[in-house]
Amino acid sequence: MKTLFSIILVVSSLCASASNYSETMKTSIDNIFKAKTVSELDQVASLFYRIGEKEQSEWLPYYYSAYAYTHSTFFMKDADSIDVVLDKAQAIMDQLVKKKEDESEVYVLQALIYSLRITSPSRGFKYSSLSAEALAKAESLNANNPRIHYCRGNNVLHTPKMFGGGAAKALVHFKTADKLYTTTRDENSLLPGWGEKHNREMLEKCLSKQ
Numbered sequence: 001m002k003t004l005f006s007i008i009l010v011v012s013s014l015c016a017s018a019s020n021y022s023e024t025m026k027t028s029i030d031n032i033f034k035a036k037t038v039s040e041l042d043q044v045a046s047l048f049y050r051i052g053e054k055e056q057s058e059w060l061p062y063y064y065s066a067y068a069y070t071h072s073t074f075f076m077k078d079a080d081s082i083d084v085v086l087d088k089a090q091a092i093m094d095q096l097v098k099k100k101e102d103e104s105e106v107y108v109l110q111a112l113i114y115s116l117r118i119t120s121p122s123r124g125f126k127y128s129s130l131s132a133e134a135l136a137k138a139e140s141l142n143a144n145n146p147r148i149h150y151c152r153g154n155n156v157l158h159t160p161k162m163f164g165g166g167a168a169k170a171l172v173h174f175k176t177a178d179k180l181y182t183t184t185r186d187e188n189s190l191l192p193g194w195g196e197k198h199n200r201e202m203l204e205k206c207l208s209k210q
Contacts (some may be wrong), residue, residue, distance in 0.1 A: 021055060025064075025190050032068050038085075041072035049092065059100040060190055063109065066092040067194070070113055079119035089113055104142035105192045110134040111151050118158075131155055146180035149173045150195040153202060167206040174203040 028047055035041045045068035052061030069089035073082045093110055100106050111134035117127040132155070138148050153173030159165025181196040 038072045038075050041068050044068045062092050062096045073116050082119055086113055104138045104145045107134045107138035108147045115155055144180055144184050146177045147195050149177035150199040167209045171206040174199055178203055
């Protein structure tokens with residue numbers, strides 16, 4: 001018997017073929033955050049990729065396909081499994097950068113993927129540097145993107161104090177992100193909007209340590 005989640009995915013796929021792009025995207029974006037398992041997110045990521053293959057003029061389906069894979073690592077603990085899924089996300093990101101090289105959100109997601117590669121201390125320098133470079137690129141395209149400062153805050157928070165990290169240094173980034181999440185809301189509900197809730201949680205966590 002199909003789960004309700006599976007039925008929604010099938011219906012969404014049919015809607016896409018009926019050129020109901022906007023509604024299909026909204027439903028599928030919601031499904032990313034409703035998903036409770038890696039398997040469900042894998043289904044969502046695959047659906048977004050199929051939409052992207054049909055809607056070649058659009059960049060958001062590829063974006064959300066990569067994001068769904070990335071989001072699924074939050075349910076994982078095994079480093080090898082995380083790498084496998086991030087490899088899938090990266091393959092889509094390589095396509096996405098070519099399609100939308102002037103979009104700030106693309107480089108923020110790339111930065112997040114790099115950060116999630118840090119599953120051991122030996123990876124810290126390489127991937128934190130790559131993440132910082134991607135965020136700098138994102139900022140050059142849109143300095144008011146709140147996800148830049150949210151991701152930067154997380155990166156700093158998880159960097160050892162001896163290397164300039166920690167809650168006190170991260171706080172300023174979370175504060176900036178919090179302000180921007182409030183003042184830069186876009187009317188287009190299909191555009192990325194993730195991170196606000198967790199940013200507020202991290203902001204309160206850092207404030208409690210002062």
